[in-house]
Amino acid sequence: MAAFEPVLTRNVGHPEALTLQGYKRGGGYEGLRQALAMQADEIIEAVKASGLRGRGGAGFSAGLKWSFIPKGGDKPKYLVCNADESEPGTFKDRLLMEHDPHQLIEGCAICCWAVGAATCYIYIRGEYTKAAEILERALEEAYRGGILGGSVLGSKFKLDMWVHRGAGAYICGEETGMLESLEGKRGQPRVKPPFPALVGAFGAPTVINNVETLCNVPHIVTRGADWFKSIGTNEKNTGPKLYAVSGHVERPGTYELPIGIPFRELLDVAGGMHRGGRLKAYIPGGASAPILTAEHIDLPMDFDSLAKAGSMLGSAAVIVLDDETCMVRSVARLAKFFNHESCGQCTPCREGTNWMELLLDRLEHGDGREQDAALLLSICKNVAGNSLCALGDAAVGPVKSLVERFPDEIEQHVRDRGCPFPRRRWFQDAA
Amino acid sequence: MSEPQARPAPPRLSAAARAELDAIRRRFPTTEAALIPALHIAQREWGGWLPEEAIEAVAVELELPAATVYGVVSFYDLFHQRPVGRHRIRVCTNLSCQLRGADEVLELLRQELGVGEDEVTPDGRCSYVHFECLGSCDTAPMMMVDDQYHENLTPLRVRRIVKDLA
Numbered sequence: 150m151a152a153f154e155p156v157l158t159r160n161v162g163h164p165e166a167l168t169l170q171g172y173k174r175g176g177g178y179e180g181l182r183q184a185l186a187m188q189a190d191e192i193i194e195a196v197k198a199s200g201l202r203g204r205g206g207a208g209f210s211a212g213l214k215w216s217f218i219p220k221g222g223d224k225p226k227y228l229v230c231n232a233d234e235s236e237p238g239t240f241k242d243r244l245l246m247e248h249d250p251h252q253l254i255e256g257c258a259i260c261c262w263a264v265g266a267a268t269c270y271i272y273i274r275g276e277y278t279k280a281a282e283i284l285e286r287a288l289e290e291a292y293r294g295g296i297l298g299g300s301v302l303g304s305k306f307k308l309d310m311w312v313h314r315g316a317g318a319y320i321c322g323e324e325t326g327m328l329e330s331l332e333g334k335r336g337q338p339r340v341k342p343p344f345p346a347l348v349g350a351f352g353a354p355t356v357i358n359n360v361e362t363l364c365n366v367p368h369i370v371t372r373g374a375d376w377f378k379s380i381g382t383n384e385k386n387t388g389p390k391l392y393a394v395s396g397h398v399e400r401p402g403t404y405e406l407p408i409g410i411p412f413r414e415l416l417d418v419a420g421g422m423h424r425g426g427r428l429k430a431y432i433p434g435g436a437s438a439p440i441l442t443a444e445h446i447d448l449p450m451d452f453d454s455l456a457k458a459g460s461m462l463g464s465a466a467v468i469v470l471d472d473e474t475c476m477v478r479s480v481a482r483l484a485k486f487f488n489h490e491s492c493g494q495c496t497p498c499r500e501g502t503n504w505m506e507l508l509l510d511r512l513e514h515g516d517g518r519e520q521d522a523a524l525l526l527s528i529c530k531n532v533a534g535n536s537l538c539a540l541g542d543a544a545v546g547p548v549k550s551l552v553e554r555f556p557d558e559i560e561q562h563v564r565d566r567g568c569p570f571p572r573r574r575w576f577q578d579a580a
Numbered sequence: 581m582s583e584p585q586a587r588p589a590p591p592r593l594s595a596a597a598r599a600e601l602d603a604i605r606r607r608f609p610t611t612e613a614a615l616i617p618a619l620h621i622a623q624r625e626w627g628g629w630l631p632e633e634a635i636e637a638v639a640v641e642l643e644l645p646a647a648t649v650y651g652v653v654s655f656y657d658l659f660h661q662r663p664v665g666r667h668r669i670r671v672c673t674n675l676s677c678q679l680r681g682a683d684e685v686l687e688l689l690r691q692e693l694g695v696g697e698d699e700v701t702p703d704g705r706c707s708y709v710h711f712e713c714l715g716s717c718d719t720a721p722m723m724m725v726d727d728q729y730h731e732n733l734t735p736l737r738v739r740r741i742v743k744d745l746a
């Protein structure tokens with residue numbers, strides 16, 4: 150693979166980019182300047198043409214989403230940047246915010262200009278205090294430097310931008326849960342339709358985009374849709390992508406690569422398996438993504454290839470598991486997460502996530518029954534598609550793939566009355 | 581206890597906190613939207629948790645029913661309705677950290693501090709809990725002490741961090 154010139158992470162390791170002056174010196178805010186000279190529609194068309202798809206999980210076309218915002222009208226419009234990043238395995242947005250806050254501010258500003266929003270809230274998870282402080286400092290500088298406020302870069306465009314801290318709830322990453330939370334309520338997802346593009350924050354048209362999605366925008370403006378499309382697997386999967394790799398690899402970390410790099414190459418970039426272990430399974434897109442096995446090692450890591458293989462790119466949080474890992478124990482931990490994070494509004498999700506945790510825990514601790522695999526599948530069937538937001542389906546992903554792809558491990562847990570894997574002592578083993 | 585004139589003045593946020601909150605309120609078209617920021621401020625003022633009087637103070641400040649404020653407080657993991665230690669330790673035990681020794685970190689804390697999860701040490705110094713993914717999976721295992729991330733933990737580092745807590 151030819152070396153890939155980083156786009157989104159080019160300022161990582163260059164602390165001068167944290168200041169307005171340093172960011173500008175590297176060509177920063179040139180995208181915003183050019184955007185202000187363009188018609189709003191032209192920008193939306195360029196983003197559409199680039200093929201940029203949402204990096205928060207669902208992979209929806211960013212340009213198309215922006216085009217749903219009604220033109221004119223007397224209601225204010227909002228951009229809410231989704232910086233909640235709570236999907237287990239995901240840590241890429243934190244990197245973007247801590248190392249290049251102005252890139253995000255610039256992306257948000259261009260989006261606001263394109264959709265006619267005068268206010269942007271960056272909703273950041275409450276635990277990210279460092280990133281929030283860095284962003285706040287950058288925002289202050291941007292206000293002082295005439296990037297934000299009453300006259301953006303000397304134009305007639307007015308824009309306010311604020312950091313808004315969440316308070317610890319994964320469900321606030323779901324876009325309508327986020328809107329509720331922004332409005333000061335419990336973060337319980339709303340019934341859709343109406344979609345946020347028409348009735349979003351404070352009842353007004355609202356765009357919600359992920360941090361990484363918005364960070365791509367300045368580059369699309371300055372380098373063009375064709376440049377963006379030249380990166381990636383095909384027309385539908387374009388642009389640079391951050392992969393957050395964790396688990397049993399030698400060099401866990403965030404890697405920026407063309408979208409669609411095969412998993413085998415990504416694993417290589419991350420230093421290969423930890424201590425030469427053998428690959429048993431990987432989760433390609435965060436805790437919500439169905440688990441893949443070593444058999445899927447050559448899959449391109451893009452939206453459509455992973456969907457075709459029955460999983461998803463999601464947030465591109467890649468969790469790698471070696472063959473000494475117990476799959477039941479691993480999935481039990483994810484089930485515990487979903488049970489804890491279910492907001493409880495829908496019965497199938499609230500009850501189903503509870504049962505999944507209970508059954509998997511029971512299996513792991515020696516109380517598994519012959520019929521548990523079937524029972525788990527039937528719970529999955531009752532939860533999938535029967536809940537208000539996508540958390541229900543997300544919870545099903547890992548559990549269903551465990552039952553379907555690792556039936557032997559479940560059986561063995563039942564037969565052995567407990568976990569057949571020796572309990573690992575990580576620190577002794579790693580010493 | 582129930583002297584008629586001895587009714588204490590309703591609890592209030594400090595003047596500095598109210599000024600901070602006033603600036604934040606101007607960012608939103610509704611008052612209610614300032615509730616979560618207000619609770620963060622109140623929790624800071626009341627030493628890391630939200631006793632009844634802190635919740636009342638926020639309710640008064642934003643002219644919201646106390647029940648509404650309670651409903652929000654109970655929804656979010658970062659708001660506490662019980663006293664916490666001077667330092668609050670959150671150990672991530674989600675999958676990426678579990679794969680790299682998080683359970684051993686949790687066990688070590690139990691030994692070093694001699695209390696169970698979410699209990700405060702007798703000297704009031706700290707409390708610890710297991711937590712969901714904190715977005716630092718590439719530096720697993722990790723934990724958060726107050727607002728600070730501690731990454732790539734080893735038993736030695738955990739012991740040292742705990743020892744250094746004032």
Ligand SMILES: Cc1cc2nc3c(=O)[nH]c(=O)nc-3n(C[C@H](O)[C@H](O)[C@H](O)COP(=O)(O)O)c2cc1C
Nearest residue numbers: 203204205231233234235322323324358359362539
């Ligand atoms: C339970 C749940 C949690 C989510 N968490 C996040 C998150 O932390 N960050 C994020 O960007 N999107 C998250 N999403 C996706 C958002 O709902 C939404 O699709 C996304 O923010 C849209 O931005 P994008 O089109 O730029 O990806 C989550 C979705 C669900 C169902």
Ligand code: SF4
Nearest residue numbers: 492494495498536538
């Ligand atoms: S699916 Fe689950 S998390 Fe989503 S609204 Fe229903 S109960 Fe809440």
Ligand code: FES
Nearest residue numbers: 672677713716717
């Ligand atoms: S799983 Fe521990 S920080 Fe993500």
